Amino acid sequence: MAASNSSGAIVVVEDQMKEIVQSLYNLIVQGYDHQGAPTIGAMRRDISHLIEQLVKLSQTAPSVHIDIPPEVTAYVENSRNPDIFTREFVETVQRMNQQLKGRHDAYRLLQATLARDFIRSIPELEGDIIKTIEATGGKVPPSEPTTA
DSSP states (O other), X not given: OHHHHHHHHHHHHHHHHHHHHHHHHHHHHXXXXXXXXXXXHHHHHHHHHXXXXXXXXXXXXXXXXXXXXXXXXXXXXXXXXXXXHHHHHHHHXXXXXXXXXXXXXXXXXXXXXXXXXXXXHOGGGXXXXXXXXXXXXXXXXXXXXXXX
C-alpha cells in the first residue's frame, strides 16, 4: 500500500516539476522578448506563480521516498553523468554473467565427464550416478563404446 502512495506522490511531483519548467521557460521567453510595462506585469505574475509552484513542490517532495545508491550520489557529486554510471554498471553485470555462464558450463562438462568415467569404472553404480546427476540438473552423456 505504501508503494502505491509513493508512486502516486511521484506522479504529483513529476507534474509539479513540469509546471515549474514551463514557468521558467515562459520567464525566459518574456525576458528575451521584453517590451516594457506589459511584459513586466506578466513577468511579475509568472514569478509569483513560480514561487507558489516551488512552495507546493517543497511540501509534496518529502513524501516521495526514492532510494538512490550512495555510489550514484557520489558519482553525480563528482560532476559525472549518472547515465554513464548506469551504462558501466550494465556492462559490468553483463561481463560477470558471461563469466558465470562459462563457469557453469565448465562445471557441467566436468560433471558429465566424471559421471561417464565413474559409470565406465564402476558399472554397478550407474543407476545411482544417473539419479544424482539428474537431481542436480545435469544430463548423463551417452557412454562411448569401449574398445577392448
